Amino acid sequence: MALTLYELGGLNDRRYSLYSWRARYALAHKGLTPEYRPVRVSDKAAFAFSKQDKVPILVDGDDTIHDSFRIAQHLETKYPDKPLFGGEIGQSLSRFMNSWVDRTIVPRLVPLFIIDLLGIVDEGDGAHMRRNIEKAFGKTLEELAANREKDVAAIRRLFDPVRASLRSQPFICGSQPAYADYIVFSPLQWARIVAPVDVLEPGDALAAWRERMLDLYAGLGRTTPARA
Amino acid sequence: MALTLYELGGLNDRRYSLYSWRARYALAHKGLTPEYRPVRVSDKAAFAFSKQDKVPILVDGDDTIHDSFRIAQHLETKYPDKPLFGGEIGQSLSRFMNSWVDRTIVPRLVPLFIIDLLGIVDEGDGAHMRRNIEKAFGKTLEELAANREKDVAAIRRLFDPVRASLRSQPFICGSQPAYADYIVFSPLQWARIVAPVDVLEPGDALAAWRERMLDLYAGLGRTTPARA
Numbered sequence: 001m002a003l004t005l006y007e008l009g010g011l012n013d014r015r016y017s018l019y020s021w022r023a024r025y026a027l028a029h030k031g032l033t034p035e036y037r038p039v040r041v042s043d044k045a046a047f048a049f050s051k052q053d054k055v056p057i058l059v060d061g062d063d064t065i066h067d068s069f070r071i072a073q074h075l076e077t078k079y080p081d082k083p084l085f086g087g088e089i090g091q092s093l094s095r096f097m098n099s100w101v102d103r104t105i106v107p108r109l110v111p112l113f114i115i116d117l118l119g120i121v122d123e124g125d126g127a128h129m130r131r132n133i134e135k136a137f138g139k140t141l142e143e144l145a146a147n148r149e150k151d152v153a154a155i156r157r158l159f160d161p162v163r164a165s166l167r168s169q170p171f172i173c174g175s176q177p178a179y180a181d182y183i184v185f186s187p188l189q190w191a192r193i194v195a196p197v198d199v200l201e202p203g204d205a206l207a208a209w210r211e212r213m214l215d216l217y218a219g220l221g222r223t224t225p226a227r228a
Numbered sequence: 229m230a231l232t233l234y235e236l237g238g239l240n241d242r243r244y245s246l247y248s249w250r251a252r253y254a255l256a257h258k259g260l261t262p263e264y265r266p267v268r269v270s271d272k273a274a275f276a277f278s279k280q281d282k283v284p285i286l287v288d289g290d291d292t293i294h295d296s297f298r299i300a301q302h303l304e305t306k307y308p309d310k311p312l313f314g315g316e317i318g319q320s321l322s323r324f325m326n327s328w329v330d331r332t333i334v335p336r337l338v339p340l341f342i343i344d345l346l347g348i349v350d351e352g353d354g355a356h357m358r359r360n361i362e363k364a365f366g367k368t369l370e371e372l373a374a375n376r377e378k379d380v381a382a383i384r385r386l387f388d389p390v391r392a393s394l395r396s397q398p399f400i401c402g403s404q405p406a407y408a409d410y411i412v413f414s415p416l417q418w419a420r421i422v423a424p425v426d427v428l429e430p431g432d433a434l435a436a437w438r439e440r441m442l443d444l445y446a447g448l449g450r451t452t453p454a455r456a
Contacts, residue, residue: 086317088402092393093321096400096408099389100328161327165320172324174316180324 002035003027006047006057009038010121014224016193018106018186019068020056021221025182026072027058028217030079034058041121042128069098072179084179097172097180105187109155112148113195115141116227120194152199159184159206166205170212177216185213185221192226230263231255234275234285237266238349242452244421246334246414247296248284249449253410254300255286256445258307262286269349270356297326300407312407325400325408333415337383340376341423343369344455348422380427387412387434394433398440405444413441413449420454 005027007020015021015038027034039046039055050057050064057066058074065074076084076091085091114133118126118141134140162172162184171177172184188210191199200207214221233255235248243249243266255262267274267283278285278292285294286302293302304312304319313319342361346354346369362368390400390412399405400412416438419427428435442449 083317087314089311089314089318089406089408090321092397092400092402093318093325093408095396096389096393097321097324099392103389103392161324161331164327164331165324168323169320172320174320176316178317180317180321 002059002061003032004037004059005034006037006039006050006055006059008041008055010117010125012120013038014120014193016117016120016190016224017056018110018190021186021189022068022179022182023056023058023071024220025177025185025216026068026075026084026179028220029084029178029182030075030082032075032079040125042124069095086178090178094178094180094183097183101183101187104158105155108151108158109187109191109199111137111141111144112151113145113191115145116196117194120227152197156200156204163205166209171209177213181213185210189213189221192228193224194227196227198228230287230289231260232265232287233262234265234267234278234283234287236269236283238345238353240348241266242348242421244345244348244418244452245284246338246418249414249417250296250407250410251284251286251299252448253405253413253444254296254303254312254407256448257312257406257410258303258310260303260307268353270352297323314406318406322406322408322411325411329411329415332386333383336379336386337415337419337427339365339369339372340379341373341419343373344424345422348455380425384428384432391433394437399437405441409441413438417441417449420456421452422455424456426456 008017058071236245400409
């Protein structure tokens with residue numbers, strides 16, 4: 001069955017969307033290899049076929065699914081081997097992780113580095129992003145980035161409950177990675193691709209886990225290079 | 229097999245320990261009814277038999293287990309029916325929830341109301357708690373409580389990722405409660421028993437979920453009355 005993942009693409013074929021990285025890892029976890037279709041964030045016509053305006057979008061035969069969590073649910077149902085969630089409790093707590101990362105980490109981390117993202121997307125996408133982010137936050141991208149060294153230090157501490165898990169096991173989900181690992185990895189992967197600095201400190205257990213995550217699936221995470 | 233749970237007890241037989249409430253719900257979830265043994269927090273001799281100085285302690289035949297998460301793991305292994313975790317991913321993500329609640333919610337909520345806890349424990353326990361908490365935080369209990377209306381409003385917002393889960397399902401763990409529900413419930417149950425105000429607002433979906441949690445197991449959570 002043909003699988004196609006529509007996802008944001010930047011200059012030099014960089015794939016920077018954090019939600020797309022969740023879908024990429026979920027597909028790899030299931031042993032599935034999709035065709036990747038990069039789209040520009042400002043080119044809504046390219047994915048109008050999905051009848052909504054967000055990527056990533058997975059086309060799996062007759063099914064068209066958007067929203068990274070729904071893509072993971074679709075994969076878990078259709079390809080039950082190699083569980084991403086491992087049952088109802090695991091799926092529910094993965095949903096909690098999804099909300100925690102998307103409400104606690106992403107809105108604090110991403111605005112700090114949009115100004116750098118402009119350097120790796122085309123001009124039209126850059127103007128689109130500047131407009132949208134500045135409107136959403138009521139600040140210029142320059143203002144959002146102004147104190148980011150201090151902001152990044154505070155964000156690092158938000159991951160403390162994750163570090164607690166990694167003290168007794170190699171992955172957040174246990175002895176093997178699963179979907180909640182991919183959720184937590186995604187903003188760090190975004191920062192790796194976009195930010196001119198490493199947002200983690202050397203010696204941080206989270207940085208060691210991130211390396212393990214980058215090694216998975218024949219180095220899938222390294223197919224887009226680090227910026228720093 | 230005889231089961232005994234050693235837990236903190238206050239005046240008029242109030243059971244206020246949040247970690248003990250996790251163990252109480254985990255036992256009830258498994259259909260197990262322990263004998264409850266209240267101990268005073270300042271009376272370490274009462275649980276010296278466990279060779280450590282923390283409660284709750286579960287004695288299950290020849291096994292003596294302390295630490296609420298280890299008690300849950302013990303129950304899940306020994307009594308596998310009616311899963312608390314539902315497999316390795318669920319257990320790992322429950323551990324993450326445990327760390328998130330214990331690092332994000334508990335250390336912000338509990339200090340605000342220790343001054344009220346003194347009213348429902350005996351004098352020796354009260355003096356012990358005042359000494360320990362004031363030393364740990366470098367502030368008097370009165371100072372810790374000084375701005376608590378504002379502090380409680382900020383703590384309420386920390387639960388937003390939980391509210392996101394409850395929009396699509398009745399319990400954090402899905403259609404039925406499981407251990408992560410008991411973890412999140414525990415500081416709210418502590419506040420219900422100790423605080424002279426309801427820390428949640430009427431109409432909050434989290435308050436409706438708390439009612440469902442209090443209803444479980446023939447109203448187990450209501451066996452110690454609300455303070456407010």
